Amino acid sequence: MPLSSFDVCIVWHHNALSGITRHCLASQGIVWHHKALSGIKRHCLASQGILPFMYLSLLMIEKKTSSKNSFRACHSLMVQQLLKKMEDVHKMCEKRMESLRQIVDPRSQANALHEQIEEGSKANKDFTDGSQRKKSEDDKKPTNLLEKSVRYRPDNHHQPSQQKSRSASSPTISRPFESASDFTASIPQQNHRSTSIGSSVITENHQSSLPLSSASLTEAEALLAMRKRVMNELTETEIAYVNELQQIIEEYYKKMDDRSMQMMIPPALLGKKHVLFGNLEDIYHFHKDVFLQELKDCRDCPSRVGKCFVNRKEEFQMYSIYCQNKPKSEALRMTVDDNNAFFKECQKSLGHKLPLGAYLLKPIQRITKYQLLLKEMLKFTSDNPEMTVALQEALDTMLSVLTFLNDSMHQVSITGYTENLSNLGLLLMHGSFRVWTEHKHERIRDLRLRPMQRHLFLYQRALLLCKKKDEQHGSNEHPCYTFKNKLNLSQVGLTEKIKSDQRKFELWLRGREEVYIIQAPDLQTKDVWVTEIKKVLKSQFDHIKGNPFLINPGHCRNSTISPGSKLTRLKLLFCCCHYSLDSWKTNDADRHSTVPSGMEMCSPLITPTSPPYQNTRGNLEEDREENEDNDGGWSSGEFSNSDEESYVQNIPTIEPSYKEHFVSLGDYFVVDPTELGLSEGDEVEVMRVGTNGWWYARHLRTDQEGWVPSTFLEPVSRAPSLYSSSDSLCVAGARSEMTRTSSSSYFRTNSPVPETTV
Amino acid sequence: MGSCCCKSKEVEEEISRKISVVGNGEVGKTCLIKRYLTDEFDEDTPHSYIPSALQVDEKVEELKNGKKVHLFIYDLGGRDTFKHLTRMNYPRSDAALICFGIDDKESLKAVKEYWIPEMIRICPGIPILLVGLKKDKRDETRTIENFVRESDGHSLAKSNNLVGYVECSSLKGDGVKTVFATIAREAAKRQNTQKAAESV
Numbered sequence: 001m002p003l004s005s006f007d008v009c010i011v012w013h014h015n016a017l018s019g020i021t022r023h024c025l026a027s028q029g030i031v032w033h034h035k036a037l038s039g040i041k042r043h044c045l046a047s048q049g050i051l052p053f054m055y056l057s058l059l060m061i062e063k064k065t066s067s068k069n070s071f072r073a074c075h076s077l078m079v080q081q082l083l084k085k086m087e088d089v090h091k092m093c094e095k096r097m098e099s100l101r102q103i104v105d106p107r108s109q110a111n112a113l114h115e116q117i118e119e120g121s122k123a124n125k126d127f128t129d130g131s132q133r134k135k136s137e138d139d140k141k142p143t144n145l146l147e148k149s150v151r152y153r154p155d156n157h158h159q160p161s162q163q164k165s166r167s168a169s170s171p172t173i174s175r176p177f178e179s180a181s182d183f184t185a186s187i188p189q190q191n192h193r194s195t196s197i198g199s200s201v202i203t204e205n206h207q208s209s210l211p212l213s214s215a216s217l218t219e220a221e222a223l224l225a226m227r228k229r230v231m232n233e234l235t236e237t238e239i240a241y242v243n244e245l246q247q248i249i250e251e252y253y254k255k256m257d258d259r260s261m262q263m264m265i266p267p268a269l270l271g272k273k274h275v276l277f278g279n280l281e282d283i284y285h286f287h288k289d290v291f292l293q294e295l296k297d298c299r300d301c302p303s304r305v306g307k308c309f310v311n312r313k314e315e316f317q318m319y320s321i322y323c324q325n326k327p328k329s330e331a332l333r334m335t336v337d338d339n340n341a342f343f344k345e346c347q348k349s350l351g352h353k354l355p356l357g358a359y360l361l362k363p364i365q366r367i368t369k370y371q372l373l374l375k376e377m378l379k380f381t382s383d384n385p386e387m388t389v390a391l392q393e394a395l396d397t398m399l400s401v402l403t404f405l406n407d408s409m410h411q412v413s414i415t416g417y418t419e420n421l422s423n424l425g426l427l428l429m430h431g432s433f434r435v436w437t438e439h440k441h442e443r444i445r446d447l448r449l450r451p452m453q454r455h456l457f458l459y460q461r462a463l464l465l466c467k468k469k470d471e472q473h474g475s476n477e478h479p480c481y482t483f484k485n486k487l488n489l490s491q492v493g494l495t496e497k498i499k500s501d502q503r504k505f506e507l508w509l510r511g512r513e514e515v516y517i518i519q520a521p522d523l524q525t526k527d528v529w530v531t532e533i534k535k536v537l538k539s540q541f542d543h544i545k546g547n548p549f550l551i552n553p554g555h556c557r558n559s560t561i562s563p564g565s566k567l568t569r570l571k572l573l574f575c576c577c578h579y580s581l582d583s584w585k586t587n588d589a590d591r592h593s594t595v596p597s598g599m600e601m602c603s604p605l606i607t608p609t610s611p612p613y614q615n616t617r618g619n620l621e622e623d624r625e626e627n628e629d630n631d632g633g634w635s636s637g638e639f640s641n642s643d644e645e646s647y648v649q650n651i652p653t654i655e656p657s658y659k660e661h662f663v664s665l666g667d668y669f670v671v672d673p674t675e676l677g678l679s680e681g682d683e684v685e686v687m688r689v690g691t692n693g694w695w696y697a698r699h700l701r702t703d704q705e706g707w708v709p710s711t712f713l714e715p716v717s718r719a720p721s722l723y724s725s726s727d728s729l730c731v732a733g734a735r736s737e738m739t740r741t742s743s744s745s746y747f748r749t750n751s752p753v754p755e756t757t758v
Numbered sequence: 759m760g761s762c763c764c765k766s767k768e769v770e771e772e773i774s775r776k777i778s779v780v781g782n783g784e785v786g787k788t789c790l791i792k793r794y795l796t797d798e799f800d801e802d803t804p805h806s807y808i809p810s811a812l813q814v815d816e817k818v819e820e821l822k823n824g825k826k827v828h829l830f831i832y833d834l835g836g837r838d839t840f841k842h843l844t845r846m847n848y849p850r851s852d853a854a855l856i857c858f859g860i861d862d863k864e865s866l867k868a869v870k871e872y873w874i875p876e877m878i879r880i881c882p883g884i885p886i887l888l889v890g891l892k893k894d895k896r897d898e899t900r901t902i903e904n905f906v907r908e909s910d911g912h913s914l915a916k917s918n919n920l921v922g923y924v925e926c927s928s929l930k931g932d933g934v935k936t937v938f939a940t941i942a943r944e945a946a947k948r949q950n951t952q953k954a955a956e957s958v
Contacts (some may be wrong), residue, residue: 323846406842409846594952
């Protein structure tokens with residue numbers, strides 16, 4: 001029975017000719033022959049490749065043997081062996097087509113050529129003409145009967161020509177199964193194949209001859225088979241993707257460091273490897289060493305595939321580095337010309353038809369492909385609610401990754417913002433709004449009556465207000481945004497509803513000293529934004545509360561902090577952090593509590609009927625009376641204006657940019673072998689961001705790699721004197737030194753604000 | 759389709775062109791390309807539809823003057839949800855096919871409002887051919903109200919200075935060759951004029 005080997009063939013065929021004959025994988029049944037042959041023919045003609053000849057010889061063996069069932073085992077063994085051999089050949093083929101000619105037996109080549117011409121001319125005819133030929137093949141391979149009937153589905157949308165092909169294949173369809181056992185016996189084999197099955201049709205056509213149980217069984221089987229088909233597509237394309245990446249890494253990327261190639265490399269390209277390729281190498285290693293392996297592990301169990309995606313969300317986000325670099329890479333290639341000697345040489349040695357540019361697009365295409373495959377797989381999970389949930393989660397993950405990438409592309413076009421955008425955390429949303437500003441302060445009584453059109457970028461830590469520049473027709477790929485203003489989310493208060501206009505909301509600073517009235521284009525947009533801003537503000541606190549790192553000091557037991565080091569001060573800061581946290585928590589029931597700034601908006605006090613301004617202000621007044629500290633508005637007066645507060649707010653969102661350099665603020669002794677030891681002043685390069693504030697970094701001096709607590713690190717670029725406002729630094733003290741209890745007891749004695757405030 | 763045997767000859771003075779195929783999802787871009795490449799309609803696709811988030815195919819198209827154009831056909835994903843990502847695929851296209859489904863008025867609207875401006879903005883000056891797909895669907899029904907009229911396509915192409923408008927059916931195969939022959943001719947022409955301009 002050639003079915004199983006067919007399967008392997010298809011897979012192999014797909015691997016070998018991936019891209020060009022991709023459809024062969026999806027095709028099936030008897031028509032598979034037709035398609036595979038025409039596919040091969042096309043490939044032969046297109047590339048004069050040797051591979052297809054070998055492939056055809058394989059087919060011939062298969063045909064000869066398949067007519068005799070007794071040879072089945074022997075045959076499949078043979079095919080397996082041949083296949084293995086051919087896979088080896090295929091590998092070599094990638095490098096040198098020349099050497100292949102010698103490996104292939106000239107005789108079989110000649111035979112194959114003959115076969116190819118013969119079959120090719122047949123395949124060339126109209127699809128429907130082949131019915132006669134197909135029928136004769138059916139006789140040779142009786143088991144294909146099922147495959148053929150399987151293709152006949154009731155839910156056909158394309159009537160006219162399919163009607164034709166139906167009638168062409170009708171002789172076979174109407175042929176009943178010899179027995180029910182015949183039918184059921186072939187089911188497992190069906191499933192083994194990487195094809196789709198519409199077995200509902202089979203049951204429809206042959207109901208009389210089938211026992212009911214096997215009919216209902218096939219429903220689930222069919223779904224399973226469909227899932228496997230998509231799963232197969234996922235894995236196969238992943239393999240192809242990894243192969244392509246490997247080729248680019250080996251033949252382009254690494255060649256750029258190759259001495260012998262130096263002469264050919266255009267001067268403009270020298271030393272620009274990272275500009276040209278971005279973090280392609282990291283992407284390659286992730287897919288090759290991690291993701292592909294994980295996919296393979298659940299190849300036979302599509303139910304687990306969802307987890308693969310969900311677990312790797314963070315890794316997929318590294319595509320943002322690639323995407324953001326892409327325009328730079330594109331511009332660089334523009335300057336050096338795609339036809340330069342170096343590119344040409346690499347392309348030639350790879351035997352690529354397409355230039356490098358096409359391959360540099362692959363990662364972007366791949367990352368957008370996953371969600372499509374997941375959606376496809378979701379269609380076939382109606383029998384398995386658990387899997388539906390898992391896959392839906394995976395789909396949501398990949399969609400959110402794409403949104404993230406898409407948005408991160410958008411922000412590339414922000415100009416005029418001098419600081420590092422990555423310090424603002426992830427970009428959450430962006431959109432166009434009308435904005436009015438009001439300054440309450442007497443001296444700067446500046447009430448702008450006319451609204452400004454602003455494009456708002458909401459990051460985890462700040463809101464950027466930008467002016468959209470008019471796009472110059474055609475000349476720039478992206479619209480341009482000029483940076484105008486930045487609102488630290490750690491300092492803003494939010495008023496959800498404005499009486500005058502449902503679409504408006506307010507963000508304000510320092511007790512409404514500065515108010516931004518923001519009008520969304522529609523109510524829905526406004527709701528989404530308000531919800532998201534609330535979420536961000538709330539998460540800043542939840543994160544601190546729920547962070548086990550803070551509660552478990554054991555992790556950093558071994559670290560020492562030199563007296564007078566910056567960390568000592570952080571300790572202090574951290575106490576305040578906990579104070580605000582605790583006070584917020586304990587006063588949760590009492591809405592009039594001293595809430596750290598930014599949290600006010602969670603209070604339902606703010607209603608359109610009672611202007612929130614006065615309401616909160618009233619509380620503020622009270623607070624202020626008890627509190628001696630009375631400069632500025634209440635939200636800023638107590639916390640926001642201090643270093644402590646801004647640091648508290650920033651804890652959850654430390655997001656180093658890729659390969660950003662950091663300097664260690666203290667000595668860190670490893671607890672676990674996967675960690676990296678640090679001495680004060682050591683410089684590291686951050687490779688990955690883990691959970692709970694652990695970063696994977698490379699030591700610039702020793703070249704060792706390992707996990708380090710981000711809390712010990714400060715960006716190199718920052719001036720040390722600014723440490724108190726440096727977010728990453730602040731967390732250091734918090735995470736490494738304090739326990740929740742100790743900190744709260746600490747603050748009780750040292751807190752600037754008496755607890756009685758509430 | 760057997761006419762592509764020419765490939766076995768020496769590849770002489772062959773010019774290659776990047777053709778981007780865009781349009782809303784599920785209008786039939788992949789089927790169109792498949793029909794062109796293999797001259798067959800994959801019945802499976804509608805059922806086991808796995809949308810393509812891009813794939814590059816190639817074929818040599820011979821022009822009437824005997825010149826050969828090596829077409830690299832970029833089957834671009836139809837989703838514009840992540841337009842900043844898909845946008846990265848367009849640059850350096852030599853020509854584009856903007857597709858819509860004749861049975862899908864929404865897709866024509868998207869062509870007018872999104873695809874044409876987008877293409878013109880990112881790849882200014884390239885020849886664009888408007889392609890109406892699934893012609894067979896209109897042919898087979900009597901109620902034409904729900905379908906895009908041929909004149910609509912022509913006027914849209916004209917008002918936007920496109921190369922033209924072609925209707926075709928990937929299912930039956932009619933019109934498909936015209937689509938690619940036209941775009942190959944236009945793509946080849948364009949570089950010629952450019953080079954001529956440079957040499958002056």
